[in-house]
Amino acid sequence: MKYIVCEKPGEFILKEKEAPVRKAGEALLKINKVGICGTDLHAYSGNQAFFTYPRILGHELASEVLEIDENAKGIKAGDKVVVMPYVSCGECIACRNGKTNCCTNIRVLGVHADGGMQEQITVPANILLPANNLSNDQMAIVEPLAIGAHAIRRADIKAGETVVVVGCGPIGIGIMKLAQIAGAKVIALDMNEDRLKYAKENIGVDYVVNVSNDPVKQIEEITNGDLATAVFDASGNKFALEACPDYMAHGGRFVLVGLSKGELTYTHPKVHAKEMTLMCSRNATTEDFKHVISVLDQFPTESFITHSVPFTEMIANFDSWLKPETGVIKATVNFN
Numbered sequence: 001m002k003y004i005v006c007e008k009p010g011e012f013i014l015k016e017k018e019a020p021v022r023k024a025g026e027a028l029l030k031i032n033k034v035g036i037c038g039t040d041l042h043a044y045s046g047n048q049a050f051f052t053y054p055r056i057l058g059h060e061l062a063s064e065v066l067e068i069d070e071n072a073k074g075i076k077a078g079d080k081v082v083v084m085p086y087v088s089c090g091e092c093i094a095c096r097n098g099k100t101n102c103c104t105n106i107r108v109l110g111v112h113a114d115g116g117m118q119e120q121i122t123v124p125a126n127i128l129l130p131a132n133n134l135s136n137d138q139m140a141i142v143e144p145l146a147i148g149a150h151a152i153r154r155a156d157i158k159a160g161e162t163v164v165v166v167g168c169g170p171i172g173i174g175i176m177k178l179a180q181i182a183g184a185k186v187i188a189l190d191m192n193e194d195r196l197k198y199a200k201e202n203i204g205v206d207y208v209v210n211v212s213n214d215p216v217k218q219i220e221e222i223t224n225g226d227l228a229t230a231v232f233d234a235s236g237n238k239f240a241l242e243a244c245p246d247y248m249a250h251g252g253r254f255v256l257v258g259l260s261k262g263e264l265t266y267t268h269p270k271v272h273a274k275e276m277t278l279m280c281s282r283n284a285t286t287e288d289f290k291h292v293i294s295v296l297d298q299f300p301t302e303s304f305i306t307h308s309v310p311f312t313e314m315i316a317n318f319d320s321w322l323k324p325e326t327g328v329i330k331a332t333v334n335f336n
C-alpha cells in the first residue's frame, strides 16, 4: 500500500509498504480522506519541538472499518468511523479524573505515533466513533471542530453571552460556530480582512473587528461598555494572547486554545481587578467529538474545505497551503 512520510523537515516522500496487520483490540481502517492542520504544517516546517522524524502525519481522518473485534459500540466492518486521534493511558491522574485529553502519557496519532497519511492503518478500537451518516468531508473536520467544542465546554458558554474569538483560522472558525450554536453572540477578531469576510459571510458571526483598528474600543461599542464575558484565543500569537484580557469583561474567562512558544506577560492588577479566570484548552474528549457529530449539519462544511487534492498530488501542493494568500482554511487529501 502507498503512504506519504515526512522524512525530515521540508521533505515528504511517497512510498510503498506492506499493509498493517491488526492485533487484538485494534481495528484495521481504510483511510478515505485526511484533513491538513496547523500541526502538520509545523511538523513539515520543522518548528515543532517535540516532533521526531520520519513521521507519517495525519490526524483528521475520514475512514472506514476493514476489520474489528466485536465491540460495545456495535462498530463492524464496512462502517464509516471518526477517529479520535488521542491515545491516552487510562491510568494517570488526568485519565482517572476523566481528562483523557491531557493524559500525562498522551500519544497523538500523526504527532507522537504514525498517523493516517496512508491507505490503511491500525488503531486502538476504543478511539473510534460510528459515523455512518456523515460524508467523508464532514468526518475529516470533526477533529478540528472537537478542539473548539472542548474550549466552549471548558468555558461553560451560556446563551445570551457575547464572546470574542481571536483568530479566524480553522480552529477559531469552529469555536465561533459552536459558540453561536450554544446561543452566544460572537465577535470575530483577525488582522486579515479576507478571513474576517469569511467569518461574516459563511459562519454568520455577529460582528467582525480588525485588530489593527483599536479593537478594545470597537468591542466596547458593540457591548455597551461591558466587554466580552469570554475571550478565546485561537491564534497562538504572543501579542494577541497578551491583548486578550483587555477584551474581557470583569468576571470573565480567558480561554487559551492556540499554543504560543514561550512566556506570556500580564499586568497583575489589571487581570486581578477583573477577577479573570484563565483556562487552557487542550485536545478534546469523546463527549466533545459526539457533540460535534450531533451539530455538524449546522456547519458550512463545503466552504470550510477550501482545497482538496488526490493524495498523489499532496506533496506538490503542500507548500502552497503554508501561504495564507492562497485563501486556505482547510485543505484535505483524498485517498479514493
Ligand SMILES: [Zn+2]
Pocket (backbone or CB within 6 Å): 036, 037, 038, 039, 059, 060, 143, 144
Ligand atoms: Zn488538527
Ligand SMILES: [Zn+2]
Pocket (backbone or CB within 6 Å): 088, 089, 090, 091, 092, 093, 094, 095, 096, 100, 103, 104, 105, 106
Ligand atoms: Zn493518562
